[in-house]
Amino acid sequence: MSDDRTPAERVTLGVSTLVLAAVVGLIAFQLPGQDVPPLPSANVVEIRSVDERFHVVVDVTNDGGQTAANVQVTGELEIAGEVSSGEQTIDFLAGDEHMRLTFVFDDDPEDGDLTVGVSSFTVP
Amino acid sequence: MSTAPMSVDEGPWRTEAVEIIRAASGGLLFGVPLLYTMEVWWVGTHTEPAQMLTLLVLLALPLLALNMTAGFRSTRDVRLRDALADTVEAIAIGIVVTAFVLVMLRELRTTTPLTSSLGKVLYESVPFCLGVGVARHLLTGNPALTDDDGGSAGGGDLADVDGPRGVDDTKALDSSLADLGATILGATFIGLSIAPTDEVPMIASTMGPAWQLVVVAISLATSYAIVFVAGFARQDHRHAQSGIFQRPGAETVVTYLAALIIAALLLWVFQRGVHPPADLLSRTIVLGFPAAIGGAVGRLAL
CATH class of the missing domain: 1.20.5 (Single alpha-helices involved in coiled-coils or other helix-helix interfaces)
Structure with missing residues (x-):
């Protein structure tokens, strides 16, 4: 110096x-x-009734080390054999990152079978 | 750097503070367009740690070369160890200020994973650091400029440039209009490349009213720092100007308002969020930050 x-x-x-x-x-x-591959998952954290519709808030997280890209998250609600569904895509989800998504249904999820999950992703 | 001449009325701490503000200002001028580019955020999100370390090394090499020839200090470095020290400082300043701006833009939050944060900051700091490396040269156009021959000359020399301090009203008005015109040109120049993008509404949607006030305050402080503190070209000339809003505080506020108007106009031209009015305000404030920087550069450069 x-x-x-x-x-x-x-x-x-x-x-x-x-x-x-x-x-x-x-x-x-x-x-x-x-070196730990991406491991994205989705879980319902809250269901709200808003203006006679139902908002299902989903927390998507990546428990892996690498980033996941184009993470497809699907939400399906089946009531008496009738299925309504929604799909959303997250561009990038880094390791340990959390993202909140909201699916909107006309019927109360409590009255049927609600399924949310990650259907696909890529590794950038 | 170690041979930097000290002004008679400035202590070493104040001189150092000005040098650091100059570095940050140069970085902002160079790096602000990429700070508003989501693809760079994304690249940072999925960059692996090994790539980050490589990027740091690759960034240091051109910065070292810049610090040997240009740099952000008042005097040009001639010794390798000084250039190395300036390179470390330039990268650190780049990382800190880039992180600060990304927090302001809500791209870095407490919930952002550490790897993503590091990647975003490092990628965004690349153009920023290069801007730090050419900070002195950026607007003076003279890489060999020192405090003795340009930066902080005494007020007596200014009379040769400006004429007597007691200028008439017409000259004062001309000077103020010239500043407004330069602000408009500079704000348009920088804002034009950012206004049509999705980043502006995307960033604005994450900001509440309190956060927008923070952005306004930071925009004003940045504009003031670039024009009246950083010691770029014509800085002393600006301190001595007469005009209807030529006091530093008044000029900063008036030209920021001009930058906001330009930002709103550009958003209207590109049909980016005219309705509802609350959206227009938040998007204008978001675009107003780079527009204010452009306006500040315009006032110094023209």
Whole structure:
């Protein structure tokens, strides 16, 4: 380090080195998890009645290490043999990331069989 | 950097603060369009840690070359160790400010996984850091400029450029109109490439009224920092200007309002969220941040 550096410049360099070291350390900390394949899943967390319709809030998470792309999430409600369904796509879902989706049904899910799940995804 | 001349009236801490603000301003000028690009967010989301480390190394190489020739300091680095130190500082400043802007744009939240956050920040910081590397050269057009020959000259020299301080009303009005015109041109130049994109409504939809006020405050502070603190070209000339809104605070507010109007007009031209009015306001504020930066650059460059 140069001796003619002012105290202010030394502080800047010291803090900058700490920031860079912290970032490199955090990246290195993530290295072991990058080989774990994506494992997206969907679970119902809440059902709300809104204006005589029913909002089914679904939490989609990826328990794997790698990112999942184009995650297709389907929701199906079967009541007395009649099926209504919806489908949504999440562009990218990183490892440990959570995303909230909402499916809207005309009938109360409590009156039938509600199924939500991940139907497909790709690995970018 | 270590040979940077100190102004008589400025201590080393203040000088250092100005250098850091200059670095951040240069980075914003260069990096703001990509900060509003969702594809870069996505690339960051699915980047593996090994790729991130490679990216950091690849970023450091051109930055080192830039710091040997341009850089963000008031004087050009001539020694390798100084250039290396500036490279570390440029990357750190890039990472910190990029993360700050991504938080402001609601792209980084407490729920964002660590790997995604690191990837987004690193990819977004690439153009930002390169902007830091050319911060001094960006608007002065003179990579060899030092504080002695341009940045913080005394007020006496300004009379040669501006004439006597007691200018008449017509000249003051001309000066104010020139600033408005330059703000409009600069805001249009930067805003034009961002206004038609999906990112503006996407970001705006995540912001409540309180968050929008935060964006307004950050936009004003950034505009002020670029024009009146960073020490770019004509900065002292600007401090000495006379006109109907040439005081730094008033000029910052008036030109920010002009940038907001340009942002709203661009959104209207590209049919991006005119209805309902609440949407237009939030989208205008979101686009107003890069437009304010463009306006600030316009006032300095023209």
